[in-house]
Amino acid sequence: MLRERRGTRARAVGRVLLGAAVVLAVGAVVLVRFWGPREPEPSPDAVTPAVTPAELGAAAGQRVFIGHMSIGWNMLDGLQRLYADADVPEAEVVQVSVGDPPPDLPEGQGAVVHTEIGVNGDPLGKLANFDTAMRSGLADEVDVAMVKLCFTDVTARTDVEQVFAAYQETLDGLQRDFPDVRFVHATVPLTAAPSGIKQHLKVLLRGDDNAAREQFNDLVREAYADDDLFDIAAVESTTADGTRLATLAPGWADADREHLNATGSAVLAARFLDLLTQGAPA
Template sequence: MNTNRSPKLSALGLEFAAMALVLFTLVNCNGGKMEMDNTANKVTLSSIGDVPAEAWQKLSQKKIYFGHQSVGYNMLNGIKDVINENPQIKLDIVETADPAQLNRPILAHSRVGRNSEPVSKTRAFADNMDKGIGEKADVAFFKFCYVDIDPKTDVSKVFRDYRDTMETLRTRYPKTVFIHVTTPLTVKRSGLVGAAKRLLGRPEGNIKRDEFNQLLRQAYLNKEPLFDLALVESTFQDGRRSLFEDQGKIYPSLVPQYTDDDGHLNARGRRVVAEQLLIFLARYSDKRTD
């Protein structure tokens, strides 16, 4: 069954209330809170206009590094879309992993690792930090792709490697703020394709992605900055959630209108995600004291 409002949500209310709090208390003790309507499977996303001009000004002075692959390019294109319509947001977006470029305010970004090999992305991000970015960046983060977590992934192993690496980086570069990002989702396949997968006993990839994301939330909620990309991707613009049921449990999936290929973000999806990421970064920058 694929549904946006499941009758079983009441039985899992605490679980999804916690998920909602992750996104809408995104910056935890160090940052700003987004508004949320914590009622029956509906949340309220903040808007660009909710952020004061001073926060955008502070963000424009930050040196930020973002490691990613293809969905990251979607997000960055979305950021450019938002900036084009909001002149108060000023970010110099440059594709580079050269530490010398972080001698000035910048949103630097580059590819990290190889798709379907999540550990390679963690290692590549750490390598970039050790090659000089860690000494320069005010803020640094990277994200996995949906292809990195599939039904066969040992999410506990991937998480342990990620957690241990990030702990090392925090110790090594205490002046850099490291942001954690939940893994993006895909559309829940329905119809003949979905039925065929169920008959063949093939599990839904979003289940494993949610397991990994829950490990991130359990580890970092109320402790360190966490941008819940998965929660944004599974929230319609009117606040409804894109959810599905599997063996009595409810899981999030990518809003179908946010993609043209079940995974990458289209113009609408990238805009929604970019707005929330910018708000997250701006409110964090506004509250952080150097």
């Protein structure tokens, strides 16, 4: 009986010691990540890339459809700023709803048609919405089309392979059925690095959402040519001095550490204009 009690006590002490060791190990990782070397901060004097009036005019002459959510609004704000700063007329911006008939666009003029597509956290639903919008007549009206998934659509809990398979099936099907439309392929936006112990613990317990996003993004990069790739994640994660991070660069991030500030919005818009100009007719 005494021997059994000693064995029970020993096992209990062992469990306590094991638990303490796990807590200490987790705490050590958190301390290293939180107080250890920080990722380089971008220059506070970062400026928006220059876009020439000729490039702005060439982009404004195209008819573009964008299915998006919040980062899309950031980019649209950045586009407006770039055109205003250069004093160049911007293409007409038209917001529509999924399933609406195609808007009545001015003959011979460019336009940016856009819609808030689907529900955040449901990437498959967004892809279905984009497919519906294009097949409801928009594909016959536009030169360029893009669907942009949100950072909420791909997390550590997402079946990345399933989402990419649905993305590829949807976009390849649209390209097959509407060969005159240039379908641009966008990577999923990133969020800023964890800023405190609570956020670091969440990453340790739930997984790294940005790593899952980059897994999806790498599949997009591998599958589609550079000329048709709008690498949002690469733009967001590259600081003003050219350093590439694994997260949204602090200098481009808004206060919520998920969306873009005014400078980040303009930087992303400038890259989109560059992409449109590359695809503009000679």
